[in-house]
Amino acid sequence: MKIKYLLVAAVLIMSMQSCVVLSTKKYKAMLTQRDSLFTRNSSLEAQIAQLQADTARLHREIAGLKGNIEDQKGSLAALKASYDALNGRYDALNNNLTSTNSKVNQLSSDLQKREKRLKEVEDILRKRDEATNALKDKLQKALLGFQQNGLSVDIRNGKVYVSLTDKLLFPSGSIVIDERGKAALKQLAVVMNKEADINMAVEGHTDDKRIRNLGQIKDNWDLSVLRATSVTRYLTEVEKIDPKRLTATGKSEYQPIDPANTDDARTKNRRIEIVLSPKLDELYNLITK
Structure with missing residues (x-):
């Protein structure tokens, strides 16, 4: 509106300055100029109104953007806090993973060592079983008669258990080996002198009847020990088996083969058992590593 008033004032001033009566042509030119100025003024006013509207809109948008920026800053702060927390958890998990991997590697190494040792033990036991079966076959052939x-x-x-009844080795109530017993022990010694890695335990066993009138033999303990000792002496002194390979023990009546209260059971229980076992130094050393 100010521009409009200024234009009108300019026209009036120009009219007042020209005291001379204007010609029709100049008058029309002035009217045309006035109309042009009014038209331009209207256009400028429209542009100003649009600029003011745009300015107001931009102010609103800027205010909205500022609010959005503040919201985003809050979200960013929350995300950073979450990131820091997750990063802390990641570090902890990574440390746990490293520790777990170290333990897994150690356990894997231990497992491989145990598997190797187990295989070695199994190989030794297999060889022992093969040797035991071979020894049994040799003894069965040697003692077939x-x-x-x-x-x-x-x-x-x-x-390997070689079991000899008392009637094969001793007269009744005696600790002196008879000829049939010596013949059996001789065949056993032939095999055992060729098997230097086999230890021998000679065990004396009796039945559960109490001993009476046997002089120096007081009870079944004495009888079982003395018979085992007699067999051990024969094998070492006569058949020349290395004494370091033998032990002699008495079991009395307490490890019966047949616990029945019959004469047949008692006959089975009166026996000498020679227990043959391979030396297990290799296996013992492996187990105690």
Whole structure:
């Protein structure tokens, strides 16, 4: 509106300055100029109004953007806090993972060592079983003629047991080996002198009847020990088996083969058992590593 008033004032001034009566042509030119100025003024006013509207809109948008920026700053702060927390957890998890990997590697190494040792033990036990079966076969062939007279060869718990009834070795109530017993022990010694890595335990066993009138032999303990000692002396002194390989023990009546209260059971229980076991130094050393 100010521009409009200024234009009108300019026209009036120009009219007042020209005291001379204007010609029709100049008058029309002035009217045309006035109309042009009014038209331009209207255009400028429209542009100003649009600029003012745009300015107001931009102010609103700027205010909205400022609010949005503040919101984004808040979100960014929250995300940073979450990131820091997650980063802390990641570091902790990474440390745990490193520790776990170290433990897994150690356990894997230990497992490989144990598997290797297990295989070595299994190989030794397999060889022992093969040797035990081979020894049993040799003894059965060597003692074949005595198996009808109360001698048996079998395997128990990885050991070879040669069982000889008392009637094959001793007269009744005696600790002196008779000729049939010596013949059986001689055949056993032939095999054992070729098997230097086999230890021998000579065990004396009795039945559960109490001993009476046997002079120096007081009870079944004495009888079982003295008979085991007699067999051990014969094998070492006569058949020349290395004494370091033998032990002699008495079991009395307390490890019967047949616990029945019959004469047949008591006959089975009165026996000498020679327990043959391979030296297990290699296995012992492996286990105690």
